[in-house]
Amino acid sequence: MKFPLSDSCGLGPALRVIGGRWKSVLIWELHEGPVRFGELRRRAPGISEKVLMQQLRELEADGVVSRHVVREKPLWVEYELTPAGQKLNDAVHTLALWGQEHAPSHARTG
Amino acid sequence: MKFPLSDSCGLGPALRVIGGRWKSVLIWELHEGPVRFGELRRRAPGISEKVLMQQLRELEADGVVSRHVVREKPLWVEYELTPAGQKLNDAVHTLALWGQEHAPSHARTG
Numbered sequence: 001m002k003f004p005l006s007d008s009c010g011l012g013p014a015l016r017v018i019g020g021r022w023k024s025v026l027i028w029e030l031h032e033g034p035v036r037f038g039e040l041r042r043r044a045p046g047i048s049e050k051v052l053m054q055q056l057r058e059l060e061a062d063g064v065v066s067r068h069v070v071r072e073k074p075l076w077v078e079y080e081l082t083p084a085g086q087k088l089n090d091a092v093h094t095l096a097l098w099g100q101e102h103a104p105s106h107a108r109t110g
Numbered sequence: 111m112k113f114p115l116s117d118s119c120g121l122g123p124a125l126r127v128i129g130g131r132w133k134s135v136l137i138w139e140l141h142e143g144p145v146r147f148g149e150l151r152r153r154a155p156g157i158s159e160k161v162l163m164q165q166l167r168e169l170e171a172d173g174v175v176s177r178h179v180v181r182e183k184p185l186w187v188e189y190e191l192t193p194a195g196q197k198l199n200d201a202v203h204t205l206a207l208w209g210q211e212h213a214p215s216h217a218r219t220g
Contacts (some may be wrong), residue, residue, distance in 0.1 A: 010209030011134050014123070016217040018211070024121050032117060064122050084212040091205040092121060098201045099120030099127070102194040104172050107126040 017062050017088070020054050022047055024092055027064065031089040034068070034080040044105065066090055121177070127172050127198070132157055132165050134202055136145065137174065141199040143191040174198055 018024045022044060029035060030045045041052050056079055059065040064085035070076050081089060099107075128134045132154060139145060139153045141193035151162050166189055169175040180186050191199060209217075 009134075009138070009206045010211070010213065011206040012209070013217040014205045014209030017213055024119075028119070051191030062217065063212065084208075088205075088208050088212065091201070092209045094204055095124045095201040096119045096121040098198050099122070099124030100196075101120070102173060102198065103120065103123030103127055107123040107172065 014091070017059075017064065019094060020055070022051065024096075025094065026052075026055060026059065027085060027089045029080045030065065030079060030087065031093075034078040036076055036077075036078045039087060051082065059085070063092070124198070124201070126171075126201060127174065131163065132164070133169060134206075136162075136165060137195060137199045139201065140175065140189060141196065141203075144188040146186055146188045148186075150189065169195070175185045198205065 018027065025044050026040065029040060035043070037052070037056075040056075041047060041049065044052065047055075056065060056067070060067055060079075063082055066080050066082050068078050068080065071076060125184070135154050135157055139150060142216065147162070147166075150166075151157060151159065154162065157165075166170060166177070170177055170189075176190050176192050178188050178190065180188060190208065
């Protein structure tokens with residue numbers, strides 16, 4: 001799905017940040033607060049540890065997610081939406097609600 | 111850009127409705143009121159008449175746009191966002207604003 005013309009208006013860049021199979025799911029799973037890596041993996045059935053790590057690293061680099069290492073025994077890591085990430089989730093959620101309510105049947109199957 | 115997992119949440123279907131190079135631009139150009147076919151073409155530099163007609167037909171079939179034939183001499187046709195189309199534009203616009211404000215530089219070039 002190409003959105004080149006929309007680069008100047010920001011839609012293309014926004015969709016590249018959430019593009020791919022998992023990012024919109026991970027952003028949604030984080031929208032209610034910090035979640036540990038293991039729990040995130042349970043909430044995204046089918047994602048491998050390697051892919052989850054890579055997707056989170058990309059979201060972190062894009063300023064959508066922040067990573068916190070908690071120095072307990074054993075040490076664990078949790079992820080959280082940044083303020084920008086929360087805004088992105090709100091925008092994506094609004095579009096997803098539109099899709100649920102209005103998208104025609106032919107658009108509902110990938 | 112694939113969003114299969116998001117089909118159940120509506121994001122995938124919504125993005126399929128606005129997918130492609132032109133639809134988000136046409137929806138934006140219609141968001142302030144009805145626009146004639148010829149004017150729409152002027153506002154989407156680079157689009158051919160044939161492609162514009164096809165994109166509008168798809169948007170009409172998807173319930174996003176309505177088409178009105180005005181019986182004057184000469185007869186002309188204008189397009190308008192439906193209420194669902196207006197909601198879609200609002201959701202897409204919010205995402206585009208996020209992209210303008212927050213998307214990292216690497217996501218800004220297609």
